[in-house]
Amino acid sequence: MDSRSRFAELLDNAPADAEAIEFEESWTTWGTLQGIDRSLDSVLGEYGHGEGTRVGLILENRPECVAVLLSLIARRRCIVTFSSLQPPERLSADIARADVPVVVGTATALAGDGVRESAGDALVLALGTDAVQVFDDREVRAARQSDISPGVIVEMLTSGTTGPPKRVLLREKQFDTAISTSVPAPPTDSLFRRGVSIVSTPLVHIGGFWGALGPLFAGRRIVLMTKFALEPWLRVITRHRPKATGLVPAALRSILNAGVTADQLDGIEVVTTGTTFCPPELIDDFLETYGIRVLPTYGATEFAGAVAYWTKALHEKWWESKAGSAGRPLPGVTLRVTDENGAEIPAGEQGRLEIRTAQSPVGADSWLRTSDLAVVDADGFLWIRGRADDAIVRGGFKVHPDTVRKVLEQHPSVHEAAVAPRPDDRLGQVPVAGVELEPAEAGTDRAALAKELDGLCRQHLLPYEVPVHIAVVDALPRTPSSKVSRMDLLDVIAADMATSISA
Known part of the structure; x- marks a missing residue:
């Protein structure tokens, strides 16, 4: 089942009282998510913003923002992400550059200095906990051809570590391929499966984006945190005792530095980590202290998420000899390393990493040259050595x-x-x-x-x-x-x- 159909199924058929998202120790039900979906779809339809319409969303780690993501995917519109973590002047500039016909955000986000003005004559919708409403009564522009982006599920910002964030278009094929390789398929005998996933990474980042949408696609509930904070995170672990969770390297360090005891993490078998390089000594310390294996991943927004990873089985067999590697390619992903002229070089030699996958913006049959310097060894493990454009x-x-x-x-x-x-x-x-x-x-x-x-x-x-x-x-x-x-x-x-x- 593709992602648009799956989320439409949940918004149309999930029991209204079924738990969906725990936030600040309280559950948001599918009925609440469905209410936001109906409200948003109705207002957008009233103003003529149908399928393919680019809808800007000021993303915060809140259940109502997840509801908007689900609705826009299910109703075949295009999400344009804006980061609420930016200072108002940067957020305003981002909204103005994107030139979307609709902007959705909480009243607090929209009240930032210059934010509403930056939307110009776009329709601006204030997002409440159970519905949306028109933010003001300004005259808004009629829909135009440039407001439509057919076949694109999301225009997402990259992380912006080396320069201004860029917008990456994730199309339906990329999106569906990524979601099918990162989470189990939806159950065939019911809408839901057991289990809870914890999301502590910002939704505006590809890790947090998938952290929320992937489990919901698979039928799991999620616990959504505004950000990682040790004590609230430990309370979540105590309540739900997950077998697996995800943490960035900084969070792993926080746990070790705080002297968290092994019994406090009881039940966790593996932790996935990404977004940035995780030092092997940190992974070793975590394993020695807690008996928990930390599994690095490698990916990028351009590829709609991870393209290389460690599994628990790989880690048990290979980590001692491959510590520091980003793992092996996911199923359906092919990696190669080339010289400056684009010629493939032998295993074990350093060059530019190229990737071929259906998650790629250039399609499943073409190689995409990255900016990463890398080595792929004889056993198929990927080693990232830096960026070619980093000098x-x-x-x-x-x-x-x-x-x-x-x-x-x-x-x-x-x-x-x-x-x-x-x-x-x-x-x-x-x-x-x-x-x-x-x-x-x-x-x-x-x-x-x-x-x-x-x-x-x-x-x-x-x-x-x-x-x-x-x-x-x-x-x-x-x-x-x-x-x-x-x-x-x-x-x-x-x-x-x-x-x-x-x-």
């Missing part, structure tokens, strides 16, 4: 951020480091860095530590690789998917540089 070109010399990051993270006071390119009038770009302190090092003399780190870099790096400035911070700025945001990091470093000069 900082400093006066003609290439600086690889990961090389600098690894040196900075050798210092015992550094929890995590990130390196970004800062524009320079003379050299074009120069590397700058931010380092996040270990929790126990909060009282460290930051100026002294920055000098130590500069010395460490000069000891281990080539002169042109040494960052021109190192900012020591409590927490690195992150995207909704918990990756370090290099754009925001540049702002943090600029402020730190200004403070250093004034001092």
Whole structure:
């Protein structure tokens, strides 16, 4: 069953009192989701926005936003995602660029400075807990040809770690292929199956998006969290005792650093992790402490989710010899590594990763060249070695951020480091860095530590690789998917540089 038909089946036929989404320790039923679906479909129909209409949704981790996602998929419209986690000025600019005929958001999201104005003459709908209503009585434009995007289920933002987020079109074939490989098929003898899935990643990120929609497609209930927070998450684990869950690397570290005991995680057999590289030593620590296997995945918004993964069986057999790998390709996915001219190179050699899958925007029979440097070994395991477009070109010399990051993270006071390119009038770009302190090092003399780190870099790096400035911070700025945001990091470093000069 395809995704549009499955979600239509649930919205049309699920018992109104059946539990669907637990949020803040209270259940939202299918009846409530159905009410929002009917309300939204009615208003959109009244204004002439039928199948294929691009509908912008300011996504928050709330049950009513999930209801809108389900409705737009089921009623064959196109979702255009907007991140509620952005500052209002960035959200406003994003809405204006997208030029959608309809914008839906909670009253709080729509009330942000400039947000309503950025929608122009679009129909703006305020999303309540059980229905939508027209936000104001402004005259709205009539539907036009550019408002329709047939065959596209979602226009989704990428994570924006290396530049402004891009919009990726996920078409029905991609979407259905991705959902069929990530979750079990719907049961044939009922609408639902047993089990609960926990969603703590933002819905605006492909991980949170699938984290919510995948289990509902399969007939499971979900527990939706506004974000990962240790104590609420532990209460969810205690209530539901899932066998599997998903966590980003930062959350894994939080659990270990807080001294959570093994009995508190009783019942969990595996944890999947993605969005960013998970250090193998972190995976090993989790296994040693809790007996729980952490299974990395690799994917991208462009591929509608994961294309390589570890299973429990693979982890048990291969992890000791393949630690650090992103796993093997999912069924239906083929990987190869090529040189700069596009020629395939032998197993075990580094080059540009290319992927062929029905999840690809170029179709199932074509290779899509990624920006990732990778190795595929003789056993079919994928190793990501960095990004081909990640180099900082400093006066003609290439600086690889990961090389600098690894040196900075050798210092015992550094929890995590990130390196970004800062524009320079003379050299074009120069590397700058931010380092996040270990929790126990909060009282460290930051100026002294920055000098130590500069010395460490000069000891281990080539002169042109040494960052021109190192900012020591409590927490690195992150995207909704918990990756370090290099754009925001540049702002943090600029402020730190200004403070250093004034001092």
